[in-house]
Amino acid sequence: MNAGLWLYLTVLSVFVVFAIFSNALVIYCVVRFKKLRSVTNALICNLAVSDILLAGFVMPQRLHDITHVEDFFEGDVLCKMVNFTPVLIITTSIYTLVCVSFERKRAIQETHKQQMTFAALYKIVPSLWLFGLLISLPTLLEYRVNHILVDEGNSTRIGLSCDSSHMEFSYSMTNAIFLVTVAYIVPVIIMFKNYIEVANFVWKKSKQIQAATRAGKVHYQLFQHRIKVVKLLVVVATIFALSWLPFFITLLYAKITNNDSSADASGFLNLFLLAMATFSTAYNVILYIVYNPSFNKAIKQVFHIRSGVSPELNNMATVQGTRSEPMPENSRVDEGQGKGVHIAHKNSGEDC
Template sequence: MDYLSRQHLPRCIPSLLGAGLHGNDLYPGYHASTPVSRTPQRKSHRRPPVSLRRHPLLDLGDLGGPGGLILAYSTIILLGVVGNSLVIYVVYRFKTLRTVTNFFIANLAVADLLVNTLCLPFTLVYTLLGEWKFGQVLCFLLPYAQGLAVHVSTVTLNVIALDRHRCIVYHLETRMRKDVCFGVIAATWVLSALLASPLAIFREYGTFNLAPGQPIQVCTEKWPGSSTDGTVYSISMLLLQYVLPLAIISFAYARIWSKLRSHMSPAGRNDRHRRRRKTTKMLVTVVGVFAVSWLPFHAFQLATDIDSSVLDMRDFRLLYTLFHVVAMCSTFANPLLYGWMNSNYRTAFTTVFRCDQRMDSVHPEGGRGKGGRGKLDLEAQDVVTNHLNATDL
């Protein structure tokens, strides 16, 4: 979605609309419904920024200069691409990890990987240049792909929570069939594609003249009718993409936790019960990181929608960039949490990195490794078996 437009769905590419320039008559107001090839005639609180290197609202020194931005985004991209690719690979590689929950986790990793590859690199370039350099086709495709990926992440977190709620609270021990699981995953992408479709439909690409002889390429949202249409969509997406999903997830995990606590014996119940508790803790932590990472970004966007004077803050771009970086950290946090909180993933990750040693520690087919060793013993509460039920990882 547009970076500085008034849209709440986490957006990754900055819009050329939204940053007010104090006391500078060189940059007239620009309205989203105005054709970008013409100089707008009426004032608006949304104005096109110039390159951050000469933008009065943000001194790059506040962010450590261009080098600081490049380091921050590059670190997130590197960790996200490596971590999420590793999650996808181990779920594909090792048969013992091919459970319903892990398929959903792999789907979440795919969405995060798309954010890392289709979002952050373009955000970084745009932030440094202050101009859309990627052409007309990408103007329509990239915001849509980015909105799609973020929606998939949120919907998948809901699906995981509801599936575990179904299994644990209602004692449905039969695992979801793989064809049903893949059907649910496909449905998450279809639903997300529909929710993100306005980002590709209501868009405009063209040239905006900052001053005579100073044209820049712009890629903006263009909503039909009232200028409030974008705000209505923005608030709707805030509710559908953040508030409502977190409410559903919180309700599901609260009931799961209550159920597990009520069935907890002094001896700690059995291995399956402990696995369920640990898995639930890990997934709750994943949701918590997602919620906390995106909260400042959403709160700042909501404040912008409620009070447009926020756009005139001297540190608007600085705060927005910082909140965006924090939100993007959620894309690489999940693989770290899996490796830290779950022995199955930790063992699988170690096996991949030590590909010439103990490849039989997690068998892709559940058999014996090339070296003839049996499966390595893992922690009792996280042992990998070929009989994991629907609620185990």
């Protein structure tokens, strides 16, 4: 194995360790600090769990395959799991982001409706994983260890490969198109449709809110805080979509060319996909630190970094199962004060 490949493995191994640690840190901060205990952040924790599973259980086997391309001796069970698990995790992750987009849309644009609560999450989160399981079952059936002919220059030998060569071409292609459509194209469209609608709503309402009285200004501050959270989530969703786009394109290409064997693990295309997958598990905490002051303060407090962390991290009021900032009793904007602008507070969950 050449020096370049060793460097690649070393860098990716560092990213894998960082991904596990950083996502565990996100979960710890949400559990530890009351201000971070919101519906949005609970869904972000579900995303962090997905990243930990991908980085901790799938990526090590993938990195191992790079250095052992000759034969796949790990057996059918592991062969199925290393192909099934990424589909399960990606599907669960992207539909978690879809749920976040619906939750943010309701909290900002549809404040008159019942907001998503923690009680609802007890049903939503298991449903996300069950849905991901159902979507990825065809992949579980598709892969196994097969015997292949390995060219060794002057001779050939029979080797072991984890692939889907035993399946009918129609099955593999149908499953690939199904995954690309259901686990990527559809959720990405839904997610960005929600955020575009929120952006359009904000554009129309922001000037009206700015024109409100003092009570309206309190609502405007809350409104601005939510917009910052939406900006963060749009960045997270965009990077997620871009980082996994090559995976789905390559999935289709591999099925069309019948080139999904574990014997190709050290090829350039596979190395690129592994790098993108590893990156997708590691960037979230950096975005939270950069874009979210509450996460920034919480993480600094965890590591005892002085940053003027206020006691408010542990002193937030609970409203309908979500966290919400305290508001004055007279903070509603009525017809006379706010030119018809009304952003209800009591039904909206606290943001990150």
